[in-house]
Amino acid sequence: MTKVKICGLKEEQHVQAASRADAIGFVFAPSKRQVTIEQAAELAKHVPIDAEKIGVFVNATLKEIEETVAGVPLTMVQLHGDESDELVRAIRVPVIQAFSIRTKEDVVKLKQSLADYVLVDAPGTDYRGGSGNVFDWSLLEGADIDPARLIVAGGLNPGNVHAAIEQTTPYMVDVSSGVETDNRKDTVKIQEFIKSVKGDFVEETMEKVGFFGKYGGQFVPETLMKAVKELEDAYNEVKEDPEFHKEYHHYLSEYVGREQPLTYAQRMTEAYGGPKIYLKREDLNHTGAHKVNNAIGQALLAMRMGKRKIVAETGAGQHGVATATICALFDLDCVIFMGEEDIKRQQLNVFRMKLLGARVESVTKGSATLKDAVNEALRYWVANVEDTHYLIGSALGPHPFPTMVRDFQSVIGEETKRQILAKEGRLPDAILACIGGGSNAIGMFYPFIQDKEVELIGVEAAGQGVDTAKHAATLTKGTDGVLHGALMKLLQDDAGQVQEAHSISAGLDYPGIGPEHAHLADTGRVEYRSITDDEALAAVISMSRLEGIIPALESAHAIAEAEKQAKQMTADQILVICVSGRGDKDMATYAEKLEGLA
Amino acid sequence: MNRLEQLKSSGKKAFVAYVMAGDGGLDRLKEQVQYLQSAGVTAIEIGIPFSDPVADGPTIEAAGNRALNQGVTLQKVLEELQSWTFDIKIPLLVMTYLNPVLRFGVERFTTECKKAGISGVIIPDLPYEHKQLVHPYLDKENIKLIQLVTLTTTDIRLDEILREAEGFVYAVTIKGITGSRDELSHDVKTFMQKIRKKSPVPVYAGFGISKSSHVDMLRDDVDGFIVGSAIVEAFNAGKIEEIEPLIRAVTTA
Ligand SMILES: Cc1ncc(COP(=O)(O)O)c(C=O)c1O
Numbered sequence: 001m002t003k004v005k006i007c008g009l010k011e012e013q014h015v016q017a018a019s020r021a022d023a024i025g026f027v028f029a030p031s032k033r034q035v036t037i038e039q040a041a042e043l044a045k046h047v048p049i050d051a052e053k054i055g056v057f058v059n060a061t062l063k064e065i066e067e068t069v070a071g072v073p074l075t076m077v078q079l080h081g082d083e084s085d086e087l088v089r090a091i092r093v094p095v096i097q098a099f100s101i102r103t104k105e106d107v108v109k110l111k112q113s114l115a116d117y118v119l120v121d122a123p124g125t126d127y128r129g130g131s132g133n134v135f136d137w138s139l140l141e142g143a144d145i146d147p148a149r150l151i152v153a154g155g156l157n158p159g160n161v162h163a164a165i166e167q168t169t170p171y172m173v174d175v176s177s178g179v180e181t182d183n184r185k186d187t188v189k190i191q192e193f194i195k196s197v198k199g200d201f202v203e204e205t206m207e208k209v210g211f212f213g214k215y216g217g218q219f220v221p222e223t224l225m226k227a228v229k230e231l232e233d234a235y236n237e238v239k240e241d242p243e244f245h246k247e248y249h250h251y252l253s254e255y256v257g258r259e260q261p262l263t264y265a266q267r268m269t270e271a272y273g274g275p276k277i278y279l280k281r282e283d284l285n286h287t288g289a290h291k292v293n294n295a296i297g298q299a300l301l302a303m304r305m306g307k308r309k310i311v312a313e314t315g316a317g318q319h320g321v322a323t324a325t326i327c328a329l330f331d332l333d334c335v336i337f338m339g340e341e342d343i344k345r346q347q348l349n350v351f352r353m354k355l356l357g358a359r360v361e362s363v364t365k366g367s368a369t370l371k372d373a374v375n376e377a378l379r380y381w382v383a384n385v386e387d388t389h390y391l392i393g394s395a396l397g398p399h400p401f402p403t404m405v406r407d408f409q410s411v412i413g414e415e416t417k418r419q420i421l422a423k424e425g426r427l428p429d430a431i432l433a434c435i436g437g438g439s440n441a442i443g444m445f446y447p448f449i450q451d452k453e454v455e456l457i458g459v460e461a462a463g464q465g466v467d468t469a470k471h472a473a474t475l476t477k478g479t480d481g482v483l484h485g486a487l488m489k490l491l492q493d494d495a496g497q498v499q500e501a502h503s504i505s506a507g508l509d510y511p512g513i514g515p516e517h518a519h520l521a522d523t524g525r526v527e528y529r530s531i532t533d534d535e536a537l538a539a540v541i542s543m544s545r546l547e548g549i550i551p552a553l554e555s556a557h558a559i560a561e562a563e564k565q566a567k568q569m570t571a572d573q574i575l576v577i578c579v580s581g582r583g584d585k586d587m588a589t590y591a592e593k594l595e596g597l598a
Numbered sequence: 599m600n601r602l603e604q605l606k607s608s609g610k611k612a613f614v615a616y617v618m619a620g621d622g623g624l625d626r627l628k629e630q631v632q633y634l635q636s637a638g639v640t641a642i643e644i645g646i647p648f649s650d651p652v653a654d655g656p657t658i659e660a661a662g663n664r665a666l667n668q669g670v671t672l673q674k675v676l677e678e679l680q681s682w683t684f685d686i687k688i689p690l691l692v693m694t695y696l697n698p699v700l701r702f703g704v705e706r707f708t709t710e711c712k713k714a715g716i717s718g719v720i721i722p723d724l725p726y727e728h729k730q731l732v733h734p735y736l737d738k739e740n741i742k743l744i745q746l747v748t749l750t751t752t753d754i755r756l757d758e759i760l761r762e763a764e765g766f767v768y769a770v771t772i773k774g775i776t777g778s779r780d781e782l783s784h785d786v787k788t789f790m791q792k793i794r795k796k797s798p799v800p801v802y803a804g805f806g807i808s809k810s811s812h813v814d815m816l817r818d819d820v821d822g823f824i825v826g827s828a829i830v831e832a833f834n835a836g837k838i839e840e841i842e843p844l845i846r847a848v849t850t851a
Pocket of ligand 1 (some may be wrong): 066259289290315316317318319393394395434436437438439440441506507508552554555580581582
């Protein structure tokens with residue numbers, strides 16, 4: 001997708017209005033938009049972590065440029081004067097060289113530039129650095145300029161930028177006067193411009209590779225970069241391949257038993273006394289939870305990549321069981337890392353994995369739970385990267401994992417949408433899902449994100465309470481940080497050490513949350529709440545007795561919150577709960593915690 | 599001049615020693631650095647403990663946990679370094695995962711490193727693609743951001759990384775995490791030769807180097823060696839003098 005640069009910003013409010021832009025330009029050359037290094041440095045603090053900060057210069061010296069790059073700091077330099085090739089070469093950050101286009105000869109000059117990117121602009125009039133005139137786009141036609149290095153500027157505005165992109169398919173579009181009113185930047189016009197290039201924020205989320213807002217990325221050791229990039233390429237390929245989708249859906253229906261019902265929960269509806277309640281029955285999947293949707297998708301992809309060894313982490317053991325199951329089905333080698341603490345809590349699942357032929361490695365380090373299992377799985381992947389695929393179990397990790405896992409889990413939301421339209425003729429008013437790393441929730445929410453009338457609610461584990469030291473409420477209590485390959489929200493101390501999470505439910509016991517959820521929380525599209533251990537246990541009892549469905553402890557968090565949510569809703573409304581898994585694996589915990597239940 | 603550049607121009611084979619700051623207490627760091635300097639190492643990497651060190655093997659992870667249990671933080675380590683008054687002649691580097699740096703603040707980190715006399719920074723989970731997060735700040739203070747290359751780095755990325763390499767290149771000798779190994783694989787030699795031919799800066803081999811036989815095997819193909827787990831282990835066992843033959847094997851041949 002074409003990137004957007006908003007240029008000539010001088011005020012913080014305008015930088016914030018441009019938060020969805022891919023690049024921000026600061027003008028250091030004489031102009032009404034000129035800023036000092038100090039001013040730009042202040043403004044730069046409000047630019048998202050991954051956006052380019054570009055300085056615009058006209059015939060400045062290398063020293064001036066270097067000082068400015070370091071002082072702001074800038075990530076790119078844009079040259080608008082008669083700068084020499086030597087200067088272009090000497091600048092250490094990527095360089096954009098601008099050319100005013102009047103004739104075909106100008107186009108030839110542009111093609112010879114040594115800069116990383118070339119910017120085409122209408123000829124300046126009163127000062128260098130763009131005049132706001134529109135130039136004749138057709139001059140570029142047949143000029144054979146690599147669109148990957150082309151930036152188009154000059155007279156663009158929210159109204160004409162689409163046409164410019166269609167005609168020139170540039171790497172980036174650059175706007176300055178087109179988003180101004182009376183010579184001053186205009187917040188509304190900036191947002192309109194970005195929207196007319198990118199669509200609304202959902203589409204941007206899909207397009208911006210590896211990032212969701214400022215979250216995501218590929219923060220992994222160098223040894224893994226090749227594997228991560230290969231995976232990214234392979235995934236991009238299968239995403240568009242109808243054969244792959246056919247195969248994936250074949251296994252979902254013939255092996256997992258999809259599609260799963262959207263069950264009307266009549267007695268819960270009556271008991272809660274509010275909206276009509278529907279349950280999305282991921283508990284009915286073969287292996288007992290939503291995790292298998294993702295395991296099949298990734299295993300098929302691994303085989304396409306020629307990898308027949310799988311490593312995975314597991315918390316509750318549901319992902320481990322799903323992975324071990326699929327590895328048995330496809331005859332793949334399978335190693336599962338699981339925290340010692342979780343092994344104790346989920347002994348049945350450990351035995352299931354072994355029965356299925358997987359090797360289960362106990363992780364005794366750290367808190368001996370999911371976070372540490374991910375660490376060990378990553379280390380194992382580092383050491384065996386050439387023939388092994390890391391089949392991550394939630395919407396976590398370096399890009400492309402969060403996107404890929406979301407896509408493989410989106411079958412949950414897609415089915416739900418179809419089913420509710422068939423049953424009720426309309427979309428639900430609220431949807432709830434529990435959140436560990438965030439995979440069942442993002443799979444459920446994603447197909448509804450653009451349907452603004454549907455309230456989306458993610459439910460984290462509050463453990464013994466969010467104000468105690470024992471919880472896993474990452475979005476309620478966490479801060480920005482990098483763990484397991486992505487910038488996300490983390491439970492961490494002031495020194496940046498990741499803290500242990502606590503939840504009665506092993507599957508929610510993770511101190512981070514997937515990057516897409518972190519972004520959805522920032523934008524406010526999804527609301528995140530939390531439920532304590534005790535509330536979740538109470539919900540296990542009530543759902544079991546009202547509907548004859550014993551939920552997994554993880555899912556019980558969503559159910560508990562649904563009861564609260566239902567109280568604020570009315571009988572003509574509809575509420576959907578994602579029942580991410582069944583309670584078989586938790587029976588030992590239930591027996592212990594609910595002992596004496598009458 | 600950055601001390602790493604001085605080291606390069608001396609033409610000597612480098613011996614870079616890794617220590618985990620605060621393993622055994624932060625007050626031990628000073629004597630460890632003094633000891634290593636007098637034992638003839640040519641640069642020292644100061645490791646910052648992290649809760650989730652995915653690039654490290656059991657030895658360094660355990661050392662990090664010992665340090666964390668003593669309450670060691672990035673800030674405390676930098677303050678400790680800044681308090682030193684003895685003469686440090688060799689380059690000091692900081693090796694830290696990204697998250698403590700982000701939490702501390704990249705700009706503040708850079709300023710404090712500068713005050714502490716740090717010549718270079720190694721961040722194993724900050725790949726080349728994301729180095730803009732940190733590099734412009736370090737560059738401002740003439741602190742080098744050391745990049746790693748590994749046996750799995752593709753040729754295209756290798757060229758890109760080497761084109762912008764500064765200080766030295768950290769060439770990882772194994773497919774795996776840090777930790778002592780008995781033997782290095784044979785692709786390593788050709789890999790080192792390939793990197794050295796292309797690299798504008800010295801190439802140091804690290805991860806798994808713990809024996810003179812490793813040094814002998816790669817001596818002609820690299821500009822220096824980085825030794826971590828073996829030193830951490832020796833300090834922990836109170837037998838650091840056992841590392842001296844390895845230092846000599848590198849620096850005096
Ligand atoms: C039944 C069930 N639901 C939910 C989760 C939480 O994971 P996620 O947030 O990725 O859906 C788990 C994890 O193990 C699980 O087993």
